[in-house]
Amino acid sequence: MQRVYANKAAETASREEVEAVQWQKVRRHLEYVYERSPFYRQRLDAAGARPDKVRSLADFQAAVPLMRKTDVLEDLEANPPYGSRLCVSPDQLVQVTMTGGTSGVGQEVYAQTAADVVRATTIYAQGCAYASIEPGDVVASTWPVGVTAGSQWIFASYQRQHVLLLALGIYDSLTKLNIMRRFGARILTATPSYLMQLEATARTELGWNVAEDLPVDRILISTEGFSMGRAETLERTWGAKLYEWYGATQGVLTANCEHGALYEGKLGMLHLYPHMALMETLHPETHEPVSYGEEGEVVVTLLGVEASPLLRFATGDKARLLPAEECGCGRPYDGFQSGSIARYDDMLKVRGVSFWPYMTDQVIFDDATVENYQGTVTTADDGGEELTVEVEFVADTPTAARPKRLEELAAALRSSIGLRMRVVEATRKLPEFTDVQSKAKRWLDQRSR
Amino acid sequence: MSTAKEGGRVVALPGTDETVGALRQVLALVEPLAQQESVLLRAYALTVVAETRAALDHLGAAPVE
Numbered sequence: 001m002q003r004v005y006a007n008k009a010a011e012t013a014s015r016e017e018v019e020a021v022q023w024q025k026v027r028r029h030l031e032y033v034y035e036r037s038p039f040y041r042q043r044l045d046a047a048g049a050r051p052d053k054v055r056s057l058a059d060f061q062a063a064v065p066l067m068r069k070t071d072v073l074e075d076l077e078a079n080p081p082y083g084s085r086l087c088v089s090p091d092q093l094v095q096v097t098m099t100g101g102t103s104g105v106g107q108e109v110y111a112q113t114a115a116d117v118v119r120a121t122t123i124y125a126q127g128c129a130y131a132s133i134e135p136g137d138v139v140a141s142t143w144p145v146g147v148t149a150g151s152q153w154i155f156a157s158y159q160r161q162h163v164l165l166l167a168l169g170i171y172d173s174l175t176k177l178n179i180m181r182r183f184g185a186r187i188l189t190a191t192p193s194y195l196m197q198l199e200a201t202a203r204t205e206l207g208w209n210v211a212e213d214l215p216v217d218r219i220l221i222s223t224e225g226f227s228m229g230r231a232e233t234l235e236r237t238w239g240a241k242l243y244e245w246y247g248a249t250q251g252v253l254t255a256n257c258e259h260g261a262l263y264e265g266k267l268g269m270l271h272l273y274p275h276m277a278l279m280e281t282l283h284p285e286t287h288e289p290v291s292y293g294e295e296g297e298v299v300v301t302l303l304g305v306e307a308s309p310l311l312r313f314a315t316g317d318k319a320r321l322l323p324a325e326e327c328g329c330g331r332p333y334d335g336f337q338s339g340s341i342a343r344y345d346d347m348l349k350v351r352g353v354s355f356w357p358y359m360t361d362q363v364i365f366d367d368a369t370v371e372n373y374q375g376t377v378t379t380a381d382d383g384g385e386e387l388t389v390e391v392e393f394v395a396d397t398p399t400a401a402r403p404k405r406l407e408e409l410a411a412a413l414r415s416s417i418g419l420r421m422r423v424v425e426a427t428r429k430l431p432e433f434t435d436v437q438s439k440a441k442r443w444l445d446q447r448s449r
Numbered sequence: 450m451s452t453a454k455e456g457g458r459v460v461a462l463p464g465t466d467e468t469v470g471a472l473r474q475v476l477a478l479v480e481p482l483a484q485q486e487s488v489l490l491r492a493y494a495l496t497v498v499a500e501t502r503a504a505l506d507h508l509g510a511a512p513v514e
Contacts, residue, residue, distance in 0.1 A: 007462075007507055009462040009463060009464050009465045009508060012463075013462055017462070017463050018462070021461065021462055021509035022509075024460060024509070025509060113499070114495060114496065115499040115506070117499070118499050118500055118503035119503045119506055119507075122503060122507065275462060275507075275509045276506075276507070303506075304506035306502075
């Protein structure tokens with residue numbers, strides 16, 4: 001596979017050289033926010049972490065407190081509309097990004113200068129370069145553009161890359177498919193759930209086999225965890241190679257290299273860019289760094305951000321940390337295992353067993369007869385916890401074969417997750433995730449508390 | 450190829466001294482243009498300034514050290 005350089009100086013440097021640059025950027029970043037933001041000055045003074053006291057990365061990690069969504073929301077409440085984190089004058093701002101508010105806690109607000117936007121869109125473009133996206137390519141983006149970060153940055157990034165961008169976000173699935181075929185889109189960007197929805201629409205409403213009837217050969221996915229089985233199914237169904245990227249409202253953070261989300265029979269790696277961000281992976285309770293191979297909470301300090309910088313922001317996302325050598329591409333960047341990123345607050349703990357929805361996705365969507373499903377956790381009359389999975393079959397699944405499929409799914413779920421689940425055929429139309437920006441919510445927690 | 454240094458301190462990624470120097474010169478030239486009266490020319494200059502600042506950041510360098 002041909003090596004692609006997005007930033008040759010960084011990709012061919014030694015780990016020590018990149019880490020030396022990282023520390024200098026951390027130092028500058030700390031001085032910058034201390035000088036310009038009352039929010040950070042107060043926090044750093046309170047923690048005894050004034051820039052002149054922080055002389056190494058270890059000092060930084062030991063002294064600078066973690067910040068969380070609640071810190072950002074409280075600051076916004078007290079200092080609307082940008083918070084006292086803002087480090088530039090408002091007339092330098094060119095963009096505002098907001099979280100979706102799906103947590104129900106509140107919407108974070110981040111402001112960007114023009115250089116911040118260039119920075120974010122260029123980091124996204126780095127992942128695109130690794131996916132061999134080049135000027136002249138036709139790219140279909142299914143992200144509707146609004147005030148969310150991803151939608152704005154993806155749109156702006158493709159414009160910077162001089163590709164022919166089909167911005168299809170506002171159209172229904174049928175229209176998206178027709179426009180993709182009309183203009184010969186070879187690259188598609190979507191969530192894994194929306195890819196399934198789009199494929200189902202192509203099959204049932206247009207009679208298309210997307211692997212044969214569309215020229216798509218690369219797909220960029222994000223926002224949902226996935227297993228190797230699910231990624232293999234998506235690659236096979238679409239006849240395309242998957243590349244994952246990971247970002248948040250706080251910034252675009254990582255992407256696969258040219259190896260993609262699946263490589264030589266295993267999940268790929270989302271490479272970290274140490275010269276652009278300090279990314280820590282910490283145990284969610286002890287806040288100690290996890291070892292390679294372990295999962296932990298992603299904590300980000302994006303370096304060089306001008307308007308709404310963050311220091312050690314605990315994202316609430318979990319990821320499995322891997323060493324650079326695990327990938328074999330030769331870049332000096334550690335990374336996260338592809339598919340391993342999920343929200344800690346999406347985790348369900350039932351009868352003492354923890355699982356994430358992407359784990360049940362893996363088992364259930366491995367069955368090609370399943371179109372959709374909905375899981376529900378409830379409290380039984382005796383106070384115990386019950387799991388029910390309603391399954392919607394693909395229309396041409398023979399009725400006589402369905403009871404056996406349900407039994408097999410229940411057995412597979414028990415074997416894979418370690419929990420007994422009641423698996424039944426849905427007697428209603430299950431929710432579809434037709435809006436690419438809405439993260440698929442296939443599990444409902446209706447336990448009485 | 451060695452790590453770019455100024456006053457003994459690491460300031461940018463290895464082998465990028467000349468590029469960083471050139472980008473800083475661009476910034477010094479264009480930043481004053483971003484103040485001018487003509488709105489459209491100011492917009493072009495602001496774009497160059499933003500791109501240049503971001504490029505320096507990608508090379509691990511500050512706009513001015």
